[in-house]
Amino acid sequence: MDVVVIETPQLGDRSYLVHDGTVALVIDPQRDIDRVEAAAADAGVRITHVAETHLHNDYVTGGLVLAKAHGADYWVNGADEVSFARIPVSDGQVLRVGRLLVTVVATPGHTHTHLSYVVRDDVPDGGPEAVFSGGSLLYGSVGRTDLISPHDTATLAHQQYSSVRRLVDSAKPDAALYPTHGFGSFCSIGPASHQDSSTIGEETESNHALTDPNEDHFVSELLANITAYPAYYAHMSPLNAAGVGPAHLAVPDSVDAKELDRRLTAGEWVVDLRNRVAFADNHLHGSVSFEYGRGDNFTSYLGWVIPWKQPLTLLGPRDEVEKAIRDLARIGIESPDAAVGPHGRTIDLGALAPESPQVSYPHGDWNLLSRERKPEDVVLDVRRPEEFEASHVLGALNVPVHELLGRITELPEARTWVHCATGYRASVAASLLDRTGREVVLIDARFRDAAGAGIETS
Template sequence: MDVTVIDTSALGDRSYLVHDGRVALVVDPQRDIDRVIAAAEAAGVRITHVAETHIHNDYVTGGLELARETGAAYLVNAADPVQFEHTPITDGERVDVGELQVRAVSTPGHTETHLSYVVTHDGEQAVFSGGSLLFGSVGRTDLVGPAKTTQLTHAQYASVRRLVGQAQEDAALYPTHGFGSFCSSGPATGADSSTMAEQRAHNHALTDEDEAHFVEQLIANLSAYPTYYAHMGPANLKGPDPVDLTVPEPLDADELTRRLQQGEWVVDLRERVAFADGHLSGAVSFEYGDGASFTTFLGWVLPWNDRITLAGSREQVEQAIRDLSRIGIDSPDAALGSGPAQMAPEVATASYRRVGWEQMLAERPSDEPVLDVRRADEYAASHVDGSVNVPLHELLTRMDEVPTGTVWVHCGSGYRAGVAASLIQRAGGSPVHVDAAFGDAEAAGVPLTA
């Protein structure tokens, strides 16, 4: 048995191509299925089965399109009320994929109908656990709805224990979530691989013998998750449309100017340093980088279904279109160029200051406020003395709570503060971007409250 990991670091998830050298099973494919097809071609195998562990809450699946493209059987829990052709599968059912024996195991918790898959080949086993058993943790249990969180947390506790009992100790574990995804919960280890034996020894869901304590602690540590999650489940139940990853014909300067003047969302993909130094007035900063923060925060912050224009280099725009398609933001428009002068030379430019902690300490007047745009749980753990907390994902709806005049904006790493500074300036405010890691604040002499 060979397992190819297809990593989607922008969302903290993984998909898997599992094969016997001839035919393959794909587990939890992302929407941009060209990566999966390329992996199968590189391995010289034919995809005959595609399996979903659950109806995903954090991304739009590529499972349906991949099954149609390859002619594969599409394995989906028989209890899921999906609106497309598929091969229903139930707990305990076995499917042969060439020489691989694939067995479904009911593991409710992350969702009510969650399945894991135990794959066996020549005495070797691998467990594909989706959002059930993760490396050091488990999938979060509050995405179905607040009224069901306690029930699903109890179910998660029982499910992971059942799962380890149905696999060999040396079985390799391959979860979908847990690599930065907001679908994970608890103390995820950051490990790159694991086995069932390692999880039995170290995973808090398996080492905590007090179920009530586990449930209480997991629920207490659940934090905010992206609002776009609300749109993922319905899209996946309906059956996503094929994705178009082509870069559209770029807008001309006049049309880009009109959109800025109309207050539409023009998203500058350049580095936040370049944006602070000079940008089209009215644009907002979502630095593309490697996409790890870009996708989550753009989808979380900007109003769903509002028209978006991506502004940057062709390569940045092409990559951003791919990343956004994974969360159902399809066919954004594009403005191509290296900066404001190329994109819309007639539009006024704007800028704001970027500083580190030492500069903030030395230069901030005592009457100018500090705005912390981290999540509420991060703020509660430790924050700058006297700072105001408005989480980035709530900023557009709470802009009236942002102090007037000059405001010094920070977050955990500098990324969210850069987005927030651009939004505040767009709304008429005067931000100073504290582009520094919060973990360095104390060493720089910034007074903190724990």
């Protein structure tokens, strides 16, 4: 048995290609299946089986398309109500993939119908095992239990506690653990873990879901740590149940100048992918900043902030637009339009939209705030409430960036200094405020550096 890990850091997820040297099982594939196909080609194996651990809430699966493309069996829990043909699987089944045996284990908690898969070689002593746990047992914690319904959250948390125990009893202590979530995904909850690998035995000794002897205590702590998750999640499970076709990843022809001017004037969503400082220094009036390529924030925050299924135009160098289209396809944002410049080169905004004004706003670090802040100015913290409660600038207002569009009218009409933890969310928020005509200053700095600049924090 060999396991190939296919990372999607933009969403904090992993997919897996498990093979015996000849045929392969793919678990929880992302929608851009060409990466999986490339991994199979590199390994010299045929994809004969595709499996889902659950109907995903954070991305559109590529499982159905991949299975059809390769004539593979598509395993989905028989209890899931779906609109496509699949091979229904259920707890306790032992299935064969070439020389591999796959045991299906029911692990409800992340969803009601969640499954995990224990894979081993079909040899007399069983050989090494691998556990594919989806959103059940993660490195250091478990998958969140509040994505189905507020009424189900506590029940699913109790089920999660039981499920992970059942899962570890279904595998050897030295079995390698391969979760789908937990690498920055909003689908995880509880103590953050920066592990890159783990085993069932290691998790038994360290994972709070397995070391806490009191189920009620575990559940209460889990529920106390529930935080907001991206708004687009509400659309993912229904899309996955309906079955989604292939992703269209080609960069479209650039919209002409008059059309881009019209979109900006009409208030459509024109997303500028350039560096956030370059955007602050000069951008098309009405566009918004979602910097591409710094960290892994782009997909989640764009899907969270911009209203679902609104017309979308990506503005940036062609290579960045191409990558952004791939990222957005993973969350069901289909075929956005584009206003593109040369590969990796400076964009001539005037050529892209000659009738649209070019504007700017100031930016700087905490020292700029310390020097130039006036008594009537507002400091706006766009981090999540739990971050604000842990520590914040004295006198700051807190409106999380994902709530800002609906709450801009609550803010005082004053110059607004915007910050977050690193500058990314602040740059999005600053552009949203600028779009409405507010006077804004971007604090492009880490929050942890505020005190060192003489800024009073709680």
